[in-house]
Amino acid sequence: MKKIYIKEEYCIACRLCEIYCQVEHSKSKKILKAFKKEKDILSRVLVEEVGYNSFAIQCRHCEDAPCVEACISGAMQKNKNTGIVTCDESKCVGCWMCIMACPYGVIKRDLSEKKIASKCDLCSDEEYPVCVKNCPNEALQFKE
Amino acid sequence: MEELKKQKKDFENNNLTNNKNNKADYLIIGNSAAGLAAASAIRSIDKKGKILVITNEEYKNYSKPLITYFIAGKVKLENIYFKNEQFYEDNNILLFNNINIKKIDFKKKLAFSDNNLNFTYKKLLFANGGTPIIPEIQVVEDNKLINKSENEDKIINSINSKAKIKKEDNSKFNFNNTLNSNNYKEISGIFTLTSLTDAINIKKYIEENKIKEAVILGGGLIGLKSAEALLEIGIKINIIELADRLLSATFDKNASLIIENQLKNNSSKIYTKNTINKIFIKNDKLIGNKLIGVELSNKEIIKSNLLIIAIGVIPDLRIIKESEKLNKKVPNYGKGIYTDKYMKTSIVDIYAAGDVVENYDLLSGNNANIAIWPLAVKQGEVAGMNMAGISMEYNGGYFMNSIEILGIPSISIGFANLNKGDKDKIEVIYDFKPEKNFYKKIVISEEKIIGVILVGNIDRAGIYNGLIKNKVNIAEIKENLVKENFGIIQLPIDYRKHLVIGDGIEV
Numbered sequence: 001m002k003k004i005y006i007k008e009e010y011c012i013a014c015r016l017c018e019i020y021c022q023v024e025h026s027k028s029k030k031i032l033k034a035f036k037k038e039k040d041i042l043s044r045v046l047v048e049e050v051g052y053n054s055f056a057i058q059c060r061h062c063e064d065a066p067c068v069e070a071c072i073s074g075a076m077q078k079n080k081n082t083g084i085v086t087c088d089e090s091k092c093v094g095c096w097m098c099i100m101a102c103p104y105g106v107i108k109r110d111l112s113e114k115k116i117a118s119k120c121d122l123c124s125d126e127e128y129p130v131c132v133k134n135c136p137n138e139a140l141q142f143k144e
Numbered sequence: 145m146e147e148l149k150k151q152k153k154d155f156e157n158n159n160l161t162n163n164k165n166n167k168a169d170y171l172i173i174g175n176s177a178a179g180l181a182a183a184s185a186i187r188s189i190d191k192k193g194k195i196l197v198i199t200n201e202e203y204k205n206y207s208k209p210l211i212t213y214f215i216a217g218k219v220k221l222e223n224i225y226f227k228n229e230q231f232y233e234d235n236n237i238l239l240f241n242n243i244n245i246k247k248i249d250f251k252k253k254l255a256f257s258d259n260n261l262n263f264t265y266k267k268l269l270f271a272n273g274g275t276p277i278i279p280e281i282q283v284v285e286d287n288k289l290i291n292k293s294e295n296e297d298k299i300i301n302s303i304n305s306k307a308k309i310k311k312e313d314n315s316k317f318n319f320n321n322t323l324n325s326n327n328y329k330e331i332s333g334i335f336t337l338t339s340l341t342d343a344i345n346i347k348k349y350i351e352e353n354k355i356k357e358a359v360i361l362g363g364g365l366i367g368l369k370s371a372e373a374l375l376e377i378g379i380k381i382n383i384i385e386l387a388d389r390l391l392s393a394t395f396d397k398n399a400s401l402i403i404e405n406q407l408k409n410n411s412s413k414i415y416t417k418n419t420i421n422k423i424f425i426k427n428d429k430l431i432g433n434k435l436i437g438v439e440l441s442n443k444e445i446i447k448s449n450l451l452i453i454a455i456g457v458i459p460d461l462r463i464i465k466e467s468e469k470l471n472k473k474v475p476n477y478g479k480g481i482y483t484d485k486y487m488k489t490s491i492v493d494i495y496a497a498g499d500v501v502e503n504y505d506l507l508s509g510n511n512a513n514i515a516i517w518p519l520a521v522k523q524g525e526v527a528g529m530n531m532a533g534i535s536m537e538y539n540g541g542y543f544m545n546s547i548e549i550l551g552i553p554s555i556s557i558g559f560a561n562l563n564k565g566d567k568d569k570i571e572v573i574y575d576f577k578p579e580k581n582f583y584k585k586i587v588i589s590e591e592k593i594i595g596v597i598l599v600g601n602i603d604r605a606g607i608y609n610g611l612i613k614n615k616v617n618i619a620e621i622k623e624n625l626v627k628e629n630f631g632i633i634q635l636p637i638d639y640r641k642h643l644v645i646g647d648g649i650e651v
Contacts, residue, residue, distance in 0.1 A: 006645065008644055046631075048631045049633065050629075050634065053633055054633070066518070069518050069521050070518040072207050072209035072226070072517050073219070073223075073226065074207065074225070074226040090223075091223055093210065093218050093219055094218075094548075095213070095546055095548075096548070096555065096602055097546050099602055099603070099604075099605050100544055100545075100546045100602070100605045100606055101606055101609065102606035103606050103607060103610025103614075104606070104607070104610075104632065105604030105605070105607040107606070108603065109602070
């Protein structure tokens with residue numbers, strides 16, 4: 001499957017990936033509307049930065065995904081065909097077992113409405129994940 | 145679907161006539177996390193072998209950890225299933241509900257149920273989980289307590305109650321005056337909470353009796369999960385705990401304090417260093433025996449029509465123990481059934497997985513019964529693969545759990561309640577801000593993390609879990625561990641590169 005690869009040395013911590021991720025996962029999908037009218041939109045990609053070191057990280061869509069094994073509601077599933085790990089928001093009960101299990105720490109608590117786990121869905125509606133598409137420095141790459 | 149029903153019917157008929165040709169290739173006792181993970185794994189390898197899953201419960205399958213969420217109204221009955229409706233059909237698995245396996249003849253490879261339905265097998269998996277502990281408590285019939293207390297303060301002083309107890313000595317109470325695991329269900333209002341049936345009964349009881357206040361015996365994980373659910377639906381709770389604090393097995397004093405304060409601030413009562421001495425019931429011709437209150441060991445009386453007994457769950461060894469009369473040898477067991485890393489027991493072709501098992505604790509190096517969902521799934525999968533002939537190892541596990549009380553999330557992993565000086569070489573790093581309901585604690589032994597508690601903010605908890613699991617040396621990053629912005633970027637360079645630059649799929 002195609003995955004997002006992280007090129008740590010190219011990341012300049014501009015955080016455009018986070019912004020485009022938030023817009024993509026907003027209701028309006030419009031940058032100004034989303035930031036003015038929608039509150040608490042979580043970015044599913046996370047830029048980490050200490051000094052001159054930085055990189056953006058999101059769900060790795062693991063082969064043996066620990067979040068799927070830990071999920072008590074069956075909400076977290078790995079699609080057998082696409083390999084994408086997604087959280088079915090209608091089934092998620094916000095028990096946070098996945099947050100406890102993920103060694104990358106890339107699942108967040110979404111408390112905006114009903115408590116649910118929020119994570120990267122690889123923008124499966126789009127040709128490319130928006131974080132990859134909008135990274136000015138190719139610090140994120142989407143390939144087999 | 146029709147074909148499966150026919151197969152099942154045929155099977156039952158054949159069994160009743162003891163047709164030995166009809167043999168299960170894989171007999172799985174237990175229909176939950178471990179049992180179904182095993183069934184899936186077997187079917188992924190062996191496309192034809194006959195898989196039978198037997199459960200003493202009435203439901204197709206459901207997620208046990210969701211039963212408290214069901215009571216809280218967060219999960220509907222139709223969403224409580226963790227394998228979809230088609231799972232059994234898709235995988236050609238025969239499910240038998242409402243069947244109690246009583247004993248097993250390990251030599252003849254024959255499992256006896258309590259309704260004449262016997263099963264033969266080539267390979268068998270114990271995935272039958274745990275059973276709740278019911279303490280023996282004196283039961284006292286007292287028709288007056290309820291009337292009296294209705295007009296008075298709900299706490300009656302002990303002198304009054306003592307006087308009443310004398311009176312009841314000649315009551316017609318037929319429980320031999322002691323509550324135990326056989327009779328507790330005969331008193332309405334007393335429940336355990338370990339199955340969906342329990343949860344449905346509790347929910348129904350709460351609605352029918354308009355319960356506003358409840359007593360929970362046990363301040364451990366099940367007790368607190370029960371509390372979490374009841375608080376969600378506006379029921380006031382009284383938690384009775386024998387230890388000096390809540391969650392004493394998995395939390396330390398600081399973490400317990402935050403949770404206790406949050407409960408107290410929301411008008412719940414916590415009685416530590418206490419237990420229930422007496423249970424008061426009312427005997428009514430129409431409704432039978434009904435709970436009306438309890439007396440604690442400090443002599444305080446709490447009037448309540450709902451008691452949830454949540455002092456613990458132990459591996460269900462009833463089948464094994466019953467089988468001892470029939471066999472020279474049964475699978476070796478201690479607190480639970482012992483297995484090796486292939487989830488094999490000491491008897492050939494007999495496997496065990498999930499909450500019924502006692503095996504390798506990755507952190508202590510000893511055997512332990514670690515009854516948590518993710519390990520049950522993993523063990524089930526490993527057992528299933530090995531049963532189907534594919535060698536796969538279980539690398540051991542350790543305790544972890546996540547619980548949220550009144551908006552405060554918390555996670556504890558491993559030996560989280562160890563403190564400096566408890567053992568040699570134990571080091572503790574922490575950040576404690578009780579006024580903000582915040583606590584972060586890292587327990588370190590020989591430069592490796594062996595325990596974590598996070599209260600208030602659980603973001604990125606899994607990173608610590610990865611460090612524990614991979615036994616990463618954290619000597620150089622100690623000061624970063626409890627920092628607010630702690631993340632992958634602060635991890636030791638090799639481990640970080642492995643996570644970030646490596647193709648990122650192995651864990």
